Amino acid sequence: MKFSVSMKQVLVAVFRNRNLQVRAEPNKPNHNDFKCLDKAAIGEEEHGSKDPWKACTGRQVEEVKQLARMLPMWLTVIIYSVTLAQGGTFFVKQSSTMDKSLGPHFNIPPASTLAIVIIATLIAVSAYDRLLVPIAARITGTERGITILQRIGAGLVFIILAMVIAALVETKHLKIAQAHGLMDKPQAVPISVFWLALPNVVLGIVDAFALVGLQEFFYSQILDSMRSLGVASNLTANGIGSFVSSLFIHIVNNVTGKMGHRWLLDNLNTSRLNKFYWLLVVLNAFNLLAFIFIARRYKYKSLT
Incomplete structure (x- = not known):
């Protein structure tokens, strides 16, 4: 998948999931930078969504965060x-x-x-x-x-x-x-x-x-x-x-x-x-x- 498409999916998913709350994971390091982007990865967790424009992978989110x-x-x-x-x-x-x-x-x-x-x-x-x-x-x-x-x-x-x-x-x-x-x-x-x-x-x-x-x-x-x-x-x-x-x-x-x-x-x-x-x-x-x-x-x- 081209990164430009992946980045667009993350941004769209963040907007579509803007009203959802990110759940804290006790065994996962909690980085405070760009936490708003984490909402792009919670669509599937919260609603079982398979739509890539609503539920992105954690790697996709981390790529956009790094940029x-x-x-x-x-x-x-x-x-x-x-x-x-x-x-x-x-x-x-x-x-x-x-x-x-x-x-x-x-x-x-x-x-x-x-x-x-x-x-x-x-x-x-x-x-x-x-x-x-x-x-x-x-x-x-x-x-x-x-x-x-x-x-x-x-x-x-x-x-x-x-x-x-x-x-x-x-x-x-x-x-x-x-x-x-x-x-x-x-x-x-x-x-x-x-x-x-x-x-x-x-x-x-x-x-x-x-x-x-x-x-x-x-x-x-x-x-x-x-x-x-x-x-x-x-x-x-x-x-x-x-x-x-x-x-x-x-x-x-x-x-x-x-x-x-x-x-x-x-x-x-x-x-x-x-x-x-x-x-x-x-x-x-x-x-x-x-x-x-x-x-x-x-x-x-x-x-x-």
């Missing part, structure tokens, strides 16, 4: 994805307005700065597996060292750090542009593009924790019958994050434009990109708090 447990976690990925998208957009645009020379005869292509993220990710993943996990395993007494959610949470901390560094680098960029009278001129500012290596390296660490952790979470925590949905959930969250990023930039420009000066212009020397990064720091801080609140209450998958 409901993961949904809040999925929502926290969107802000993370919005922030991560800046590495491939504004970071590249920043590099085009900086000194890209590497020696007297070679200039670094702006987009190639993204290679720093990839290299940093590879190094960070190796360091995580070979250094952090053994050390954490000795401390916690578990084979994994830290849980999946702790790994994701660490990534969300590092993405805040990445935006703090990016804001400080852009502030330095604007000060140098002002000192050289380039605030209103769309030309390169005499500040090395390698300053952007700092936030890019941290973004690589973010990928080693949050990106890998999210892939593992959505794959391992989804039930076997929904594995393809778990993989799609992670990709969908990243895709929505990229879309929301464009919408978010449009909203920020409209709001700041009404305040007198748009933050994000074609000429970054005139923009206030540093303020935009600080805004992302604040949003990610709230997102981290929401993630911690959800993670502390999350119940790991019990079915196999």
Whole structure:
């Protein structure tokens, strides 16, 4: 049976059995999360119904519960994805307005700065597996060292750090542009593009924790019958994050434009990109708090 049909049956059965009471079973663990969904499985018990749209199996109910447990976690990925998208957009645009020379005869292509993220990710993943996990395993007494959610949470901390560094680098960029009278001129500012290596390296660490952790979470925590949905959930969250990023930039420009000066212009020397990064720091801080609140209450998958 396709999961989409099964989920619809559970929701319909919950509505049809809304006036029935769930009987407590003394020998069965009593989980308090999404107890309303348990009504989908009591139609057969109470009335001997064989209608799948009125009496669902306990496994069907647990599948929908597991999806409901993961949904809040999925929502926290969107802000993370919005922030991560800046590495491939504004970071590249920043590099085009900086000194890209590497020696007297070679200039670094702006987009190639993204290679720093990839290299940093590879190094960070190796360091995580070979250094952090053994050390954490000795401390916690578990084979994994830290849980999946702790790994994701660490990534969300590092993405805040990445935006703090990016804001400080852009502030330095604007000060140098002002000192050289380039605030209103769309030309390169005499500040090395390698300053952007700092936030890019941290973004690589973010990928080693949050990106890998999210892939593992959505794959391992989804039930076997929904594995393809778990993989799609992670990709969908990243895709929505990229879309929301464009919408978010449009909203920020409209709001700041009404305040007198748009933050994000074609000429970054005139923009206030540093303020935009600080805004992302604040949003990610709230997102981290929401993630911690959800993670502390999350119940790991019990079915196999």
